[in-house]
Amino acid sequence: MPHNGRNSRISRVDFDYDVQxxxxxxxxNLCGSGDSAHxxxxxxxxxxxxxxxxxxxxxxxxxxxxxxxxxxxxxxxVYRPLVSAYxxxxxxxxxxxxxxxxxxxxxxxxxxxxxDKDLGRxxxxxxxxxxxxxxxxxHFSGQATLLDPAGAEVAVAxxxxxxxxxxxxxxxxxxxxxxxTVLLCxxxxxxxxxxxxxxxxxxxxxxxxxxxxxxxxxDVLLHAAPDIEDILKIDHPFYLTDSTMRRYLEATxxxxxxxxxxxxxxxxxxxxxxxxxxx
Ligand SMILES: [Zn+2]
Numbered sequence: 001m002p003h004n005g006r007n008s009r010i011s012r013v014d015f016d017y018d019v020q021x022x023x024x025x026x027x028x029n030l031c032g033s034g035d036s037a038h039x040x041x042x043x044x045x046x047x048x049x050x051x052x053x054x055x056x057x058x059x060x061x062x063x064x065x066x067x068x069x070x071x072x073x074x075x076x077x078v079y080r081p082l083v084s085a086y087x088x089x090x091x092x093x094x095x096x097x098x099x100x101x102x103x104x105x106x107x108x109x110x111x112x113x114x115x116d117k118d119l120g121r122x123x124x125x126x127x128x129x130x131x132x133x134x135x136x137x138x139h140f141s142g143q144a145t146l147l148d149p150a151g152a153e154v155a156v157a158x159x160x161x162x163x164x165x166x167x168x169x170x171x172x173x174x175x176x177x178x179x180x181t182v183l184l185c186x187x188x189x190x191x192x193x194x195x196x197x198x199x200x201x202x203x204x205x206x207x208x209x210x211x212x213x214x215x216x217x218x219d220v221l222l223h224a225a226p227d228i229e230d231i232l233k234i235d236h237p238f239y240l241t242d243s244t245m246r247r248y249l250e251a252t253x254x255x256x257x258x259x260x261x262x263x264x265x266x267x268x269x270x271x272x273x274x275x276x277x278x279x
Pocket of ligand 1: 028029030031032033054055056057058059
């Protein structure tokens with residue numbers, strides 16, 4: 001549960017989660033099972049966002065999520081102020097650029113051996129302020145398209161001269177085999193439908209293309225957090241682990257080329273290509 005100072009900062013964000021339109025999630029997005037067990041009733045902000053764990057594959061997920069239009073407004077206006085209130089410091093489209101630049105350097109060294117030529121046409125899903133894409137373009141050639149629902153962040157991305165689409169992956173129209181590289185940086189936990197999203201990425205990725213993504217490893221977080229409610233949050237519909245992420249990739253026609261734990265110790269990065277029988 002939030003402590004007192006945090007509790008009052010969160011209430012000053014003035015976001016009434018209880019009146020948001022929501023839908024119930026009954027079937028596991030990863031394995032399709034309807035067998036799940038209740039995990040928690042609240043998230044880390046104190047919102048009544050219940051969660052469940054699949055009895056078959058172990059995926060933890062929010063069992064009641066906001067509708068897509070409600071999430072659109074949330075990411076546009078509430079998400080960064082809410083995270084700022086939780087941590088007690090300002091986190092916005094300006095302050096996150098330094099963190100994203102550090103992240104881009106890690107990403108660059110991780111993908112460097114496989115991308116010695118160039119990124120080609122690349123799609124940065126959840127690309128935020130564009131710092132990651134712009135940093136990569138200092139070291140690789142390529143043409144970037146950035147997809148993100150947050151208005152303040154895509155405005156910064158436009159200032160870098162990047163092609164920007166302010167929309168969710170789940171509703172974006174993507175042409176078949178258009179991109180050489182797809183990035184999902186610190187984004188997959190935010191998706192509303194991971195399976196649909198990975199299928200869309202598979203559809204839009206060229207046969208020899210590469211997908212980079214990373215997860216927050218729930219096993220690592222649960223090891224450090226005494227109370228599971230401390231890691232649950234309305235902006236993360238899904239709580240992945242190394243095994244559930246690999247299962248998702250296999251189920252959607254990808255094969256992992258390599259993986260690595262990032263410097264913070266709880267993000268795990270994956271580089272994947274299309275599985276041989278899927279190309
Ligand atoms: Zn499952």
